[in-house]
Amino acid sequence: MKTKPTFLFKLGVLFSALSLAALAVASPPLGLWKGEIKIPGSSLAILVTLDRSEDGIWSGKIDIPAQGLRGFALANVEVGEFAVGFAMEGVPGEPSFRGVYEVEQNRISGDFTQGGQTLKFELKFADEAVAAEPVPKKGIPGEGVAGEWFGELAVGPSSLRLALHVEESDEGSLSGTMDSLDQGVNGLEMDDLLLEAGRFSYQISRIGGSFKGDLNEDGSELRGEWTQGGRSFPLTFLRLAEPVAQNRPQEPRGPFPYEEREVRFRNEAEGLEFAGTFLVPPGEGPFPTVLFLSGSGPQDRDESLMGHKPFAVIADALGRRGIASLRYDDRGVGGSQGKLMESEVGQFAGDALAGVRFLEQQEEVDLDALGLIGHSEGGLVGPMAATQDEQVDFLVLLAPPGVALDKLLLRQASDGLRLKGVDETLIQRIELDSAGDLELIKDRSLSRGELVARLRERSARIRAQYDEGVLEALGFTDAVFESSLKSVSTKWFRSLMNADPSDYLDRISQPTLALFGERDVQVAADVNAEALRASLRRAGNGRSLVKVQPRLNHLFQNCDTGSIEEYGRIEETFDPATLQLIGDWILRQRG
Numbered sequence: 017m018k019t020k021p022t023f024l025f026k027l028g029v030l031f032s033a034l035s036l037a038a039l040a041v042a043s044p045p046l047g048l049w050k051g052e053i054k055i056p057g058s059s060l061a062i063l064v065t066l067d068r069s070e071d072g073i074w075s076g077k078i079d080i081p082a083q084g085l086r087g088f089a090l091a092n093v094e095v096g097e098f099a100v101g102f103a104m105e106g107v108p109g110e111p112s113f114r115g116v117y118e119v120e121q122n123r124i125s126g127d128f129t130q131g132g133q134t135l136k137f138e139l140k141f142a143d144e145a146v147a148a149e150p151v152p153k154k155g156i157p158g159e160g161v162a163g164e165w166f167g168e169l170a171v172g173p174s175s176l177r178l179a180l181h182v183e184e185s186d187e188g189s190l191s192g193t194m195d196s197l198d199q200g201v202n203g204l205e206m207d208d209l210l211l212e213a214g215r216f217s218y219q220i221s222r223i224g225g226s227f228k229g230d231l232n233e234d235g236s237e238l239r240g241e242w243t244q245g246g247r248s249f250p251l252t253f254l255r256l257a258e259p260v261a262q263n264r265p266q267e268p269r270g271p272f273p274y275e276e277r278e279v280r281f282r283n284e285a286e287g288l289e290f291a292g293t294f295l296v297p298p299g300e301g302p303f304p305t306v307l308f309l310s311g312s313g314p315q316d317r318d319e320s321l322m323g324h325k326p327f328a329v330i331a332d333a334l335g336r337r338g339i340a341s342l343r344y345d346d347r348g349v350g351g352s353q354g355k356l357m358e359s360e361v362g363q364f365a366g367d368a369l370a371g372v373r374f375l376e377q378q379e380e381v382d383l384d385a386l387g388l389i390g391h392s393e394g395g396l397v398g399p400m401a402a403t404q405d406e407q408v409d410f411l412v413l414l415a416p417p418g419v420a421l422d423k424l425l426l427r428q429a430s431d432g433l434r435l436k437g438v439d440e441t442l443i444q445r446i447e448l449d450s451a452g453d454l455e456l457i458k459d460r461s462l463s464r465g466e467l468v469a470r471l472r473e474r475s476a477r478i479r480a481q482y483d484e485g486v487l488e489a490l491g492f493t494d495a496v497f498e499s500s501l502k503s504v505s506t507k508w509f510r511s512l513m514n515a516d517p518s519d520y521l522d523r524i525s526q527p528t529l530a531l532f533g534e535r536d537v538q539v540a541a542d543v544n545a546e547a548l549r550a551s552l553r554r555a556g557n558g559r560s561l562v563k564v565q566p567r568l569n570h571l572f573q574n575c576d577t578g579s580i581e582e583y584g585r586i587e588e589t590f591d592p593a594t595l596q597l598i599g600d601w602i603l604r605q606r607g
Contacts, residue, residue: 045122051139052576053128055434061576064102064139066095076102100124113137131439155236155254160184161209161216166260167253169242179260180253182209194220197262198584199322216240224495227251245495262323266589268332273298279342280351281374283367290367291351292317292344295335296380304385304606305378306334306412307371308343309364309394309401312512314356317343319391322584326391326571333595339602340380341389342371357503360511361393365400372407385409385606387526389598390416392539392570393512395530399520410605412598413530415539415570418547420516422454424539431537435579442486449478457504458513464505471501521551527559528552529601531594533568535578561601565594 046066052059063079076090090102104111115126115137122141127134155165165180176199182192190209195202206218211231216238219226229240229251238253275296282289297303308327310319318325331341347354347367368388375381387410390398395416402408417424426447433443456462456470475497479487503509530548532541541564552560569578572594573586 045141048142049124049139050142051124051137053437054136054138055437056440059577060435060437062137062139063142064090066093068095074102078104115139130437133439156257157234157236158255159235161190161211161231161238164256164259165238165253166256167238167251169249169251177260178251178253180206181259182206192218195260197260197323198581229253245493247493262584263587264323264325264589265587266329267325268328272332272335274335279374281344281370283370285366286354286363288347288353288367290344290353290370292342292371293331294378295331295341295343297335297338297340299338301340301380302382303338303340303380304387304602305340305342305375305381306387306389306602307368307375308341309368309388309390309397310346311392311394314349315346316350317345319343321571324571324583324589326590329589330389330595330598333590334599334602337599337603339599342375344371357506357508359508361397361508361515362400362511364397365404368397368401369405372401372405376407382606383407385602387411387602387605390414392416396421396515396517396520399517399524402526403520403523408526410526410602411524411528411530412602413528413548414572415532415536416530416544416548417515417517417539418521418544418551420518422451422458422513424544425454425513426451427540427543428538431540432579435537435577446490453504454513457510460510460514467505467510468501471505518547518551518554521548522554524552524555524557524560526557527605528557528561529598530560530562531572531597532562532564533570533572533578534564534566535568535575536570537578538570538580563597565591568594 046068049064049066050061051064052061060080064076065078066074066076068074074093074095076093078088078090080088088104091105093102094100100115101113111128111130113126113128115124124139126137128137129135161182162184163182165182167178167180168175169178177197179195179197180192181195182190184190190211192206192209193202194204194206196204204220204222207221209218210216214231215228216231217226217228223244225242225244227240227242229238231238236255238255240251241248242251243249275298277294277296279292279294280289281292308317308319308331310327315321318328327343331343334341344367345352347356347359347364349356372386372388375386376383386407388398388401388408389412390396391414395413398411398413398416402411419427429450430443430447433446434440453471453474456467456474459467462470479492530545532539532545534541545562545564549562552562565572567574568591569575569582570580571583571589572591573583573588574591575582575586
């Protein structure tokens, strides 16, 4: 499921860096090394760049994509006939890395140690094609602050790329917006912009953040601090000649061979109207048709997140193969009515069936090949709807939950922490505390006010049992806690935590294609795929196919680790081979 505040701790990064001291039989070549730390059940991808000055002094940088870490300068880099070493200062657990450079394989491998835990590692010399994404090294000169700016906000070992778009009116007043590129959040309106005596400041009321910084002499940099949630972080913006552009090569761009219509349909039972896009392929119909169901939280019709539009990409690929589709804005999003966070997840099945009713009235739709495509939470809503209406002829489920949602959420958070190298003992402790929070959240006898009060009291008691340094490393603050409370106490979230997919999957008779990403850390492929297979067996459904797709994450992108932090940095939106598989399977359902 997509990123949500999962419990009362915002789980941060402890496994943040490496140090290296390796025995070697020769000096490794300069340039980029790509590899991984082998974490139990997973791995942590790393990129290390080694360099040497003319006078023989070594230096280096490290990237850890899963943690949003890029270009972190290494300290104490030493390379000799029998040793290679470097470190990252100020990292908890005093990480160290010792290994051997194997000349023939152009590989460094050995033992990595941090906080008393020892793991295996491997680095291989890489081609330039896999080098880390370039980052501007310096800004261009200019006057004032109007224009395009780029900065990276480092929070511990992680970083977020930010872009500013500042305009100045003829009267001299300033306005602008900020984009958080890696979170796919664009157009955050900047408030109270002020440039006075070379000092620039602004606020973003929507997220409770602010920036204050000084413009340098030639106007190429803004160097200052970002403040949010009671904490401040250094932040430097560089002036750019053009806006930062994220490359999304799969995003559909016209002219298209198919027709797209803006449509509206109603959930008559609740009196809500929905806005969507009906895609009609070229040629003569009727066509096999699918209705898209989005993941958790308020989503637009394209399921836009982190700069990607997965549903638009899938619909485009299917439309070019003669498959019609309807994708629509969730409750309260875009042109659709309603309030998603004040609705229960079961009500979304009614919205889906309203979409099915609309499609039944369209002459281009083949009524014998009308199915649902659900991603993540949509993979729960789809089976809910299918058990209520025999007009649904087939299901395509992408990363669907197969186990109860409270159990899924605990596994999701623990896997994320393991991927970031958090100590297993601490993970188990956090999981136990979080399970207690979820039991309260699931208790339907508690009003929202009672739940909030109980969670506040419980959080204060638990927080007192943790070392302040651990809480800081995990990113826990009062602001984070209050933000989490708003989400976990909603009607939507509480209903989701009480949902068990087997209640519906055990009764599915329609042909079903269920796909999982091997490296998905939000809906773990192992337990959820097996649970879904078991449900389909209990349903006596012999017309189903459950597959785990190698190397893919929750969004079905080819990835290094599967971590959420990677989503926005990966150019690919959806694996082409999986797109082909989905289209082939749907076309076989016709007739």
